[in-house]
Amino acid sequence: MAPIAASRQHFDEIPTVVGLFSAFGLVFSVSLFDWICCQRKSSKSNKTPPYEFVHILKGVDIYPENLNSKKKFGADDKSEAKNKLAMPKNSLHLDLEKRDLNGNFPKTTSKMQSSPNLENVSPKQFSERKKDSVSPDSLKSITSLSSEEKQDKLGILFFSLEYNFEKKAFVVNIKEARGLPAMDEQSMTSDPYIKMTILPEKKHKVKTRVLRKTLDPAFDETFTFYGIPYSQIQDLTLHFMILSFDRFSRDDVIGEVLIPLEGTELSEGRMQMDREIIKRNVRKSSGRGELLISLCYQSTTNTLTVVVLKARHLPKSDVSGLSDPYVKVNLYHAKKRISKKKTHVKKCTPNAVFNELFVFDIPCEGLDDISIEFLVLDSDRGSRNEVIGRLTLGSSAEGTGGEHWKEICEYPRRQIAKWHMLCDG
Structure with missing residues (x-):
């Protein structure tokens, strides 16, 4: 019986020992985790990012040498002096350190400085100097240097x-x-x-x-x-x-x-x-083309039916002269766009036939605050689509756009179609 009692006492002491070891291990792991987190935070705060910052202002580059330094914008004084010398007179220079709390630049008034030599010069001498210095040949040379050399030489x-x-x-x-x-x-x-x-x-x-x-x-x-x-x-x-x-x-x-x-x-x-490299040759016709639009205002359902019928005499948008036109329709209420639609693309034609109908729900009674915009664009997969022409119909529109809008307001439930000249996009 004695050995059985001793073994029972030995087994009773095992849970206490296991509890002590587990508590010690938990405290050690928590302290180690806290120490690792503190080391990571300190290393991140002292680490310089290996990338350039995104532009905050257009044309202003931001290359921070150290995030903790006082000058976060720009470079050293020597490089700033070099940049000031290299900057042309007509270019815009932004001094980011002179901004106020809102990020705005203070307004500076340019003062005219009068030199004492100009005050002593008589009007006759001034006119004689002006005649001697400015001649038709010199004017031609100046204009040719400024316009031809800058515009014609593109690389x-x-x-x-x-x-x-x-x-x-x-x-x-x-x-x-x-x-x-x-x-x-x-x-x-x-x-x-x-x-x-x-x-x-x-x-x-x-x-x-x-x-x-x-x-x-x-x-x-x-x-x-x-x-x-x-x-x-x-x-x-x-x-x-x-x-x-x-x-x-x-x-x-x-x-x-x-x-x-x-x-x-x-x-x-x-x-x-x-x-x-030569200047881009955009072959524009005398006009931007015409667009045939049919409108019908349903006063009972308060809807506007728009039918984009045809486009003709569209200009050549690129060198090949093969434009792929389509029409984008935007509905505005109080100068805010509330709906948009677009037609299918018609391949390689200056005279496109669309025949596509769109129905818009009008959020207010009447067409006083409503206007509709038509954008004729040239589809191009490789880049952004260029705007060929634009047309706006509404109560404040001028020319045929205002007349067409007035007719559909006076004669509801009647489909009225008209040709309209497109203006520049």
Whole structure:
């Protein structure tokens, strides 16, 4: 009996020992976890981010050397002095340290400083100096330097052409562009990229990557187009569009290069080419075209029926002259858009037939605060759709738009159709 009693006492002591060890392990794990969290927080606070900050203001770059430093915007004093010397007179300079609490810049009034030499000069001497200094030849030279050199010289595009006879593929290598103009007046740089289209069918559309803040971008990108026989190369035309990316609005068009491939011999191998970038040639007609619209106001159901019937004499929106139009319809109530519709795309035609009906519910009685907008756009998969023309119908519209609106208000439940001239988008 004695050994059985001793073993029972031994088993009774085991739970207490296990409880002590588990409590000690829990305290140790919690303290270790807290220590690891504190170390991570301290390392994150002292760590410099390996990336550049996103633009807060357009044209102002933010490169923080240390988040804990007082100057979070800009660079050192030496670099600031260099930037001030490099900035042109007509460019906009933003001093971010002089902003108030709301982030606004204080208004500065420019004072005219009069020098003592000007006060002593007589009117006759001033007029004589003016005649001697300003002449018709000098004016011509000044205007030619400012307008022709700045506008005509848009840079040079370097590329190469090659045909792979084994794979029956046409190869285009966009190498670089040099001497591009600065599209951002604040930072005096551009964010260029290139869109290339093979005309006249526009089946093959490609674009390069965007290179940030450079006027001499080196793309070095190769595009291979399969399924193009060598016999058809002579009938093709390459269209390069050089653009500058804009985060806050539509991308700026720098210029274009048009290369007809007629007479080019690619049988001997790769051909290196360079062409001067010219100003974009937007072939606009005398008008923006016309749109046939039918409207009917149902006063009993308080609905407006809109039928987009036809469009004619639409202008050529690109070099090939083959636009793919469609119509976007926006309904406004008190200058706020409450509904939108759009038609199908009609391929390669300046005279499109839509015949599409839309019914809009009017939120108020009558059409006094209602207006409707028609946007005729050119569909383009490779980039943003360009607006060909615009039309607004409403009580405050002028011309045929106001007359058409007045007629549907006076004669409800009657379908009234009219042609309208489109204005610039």
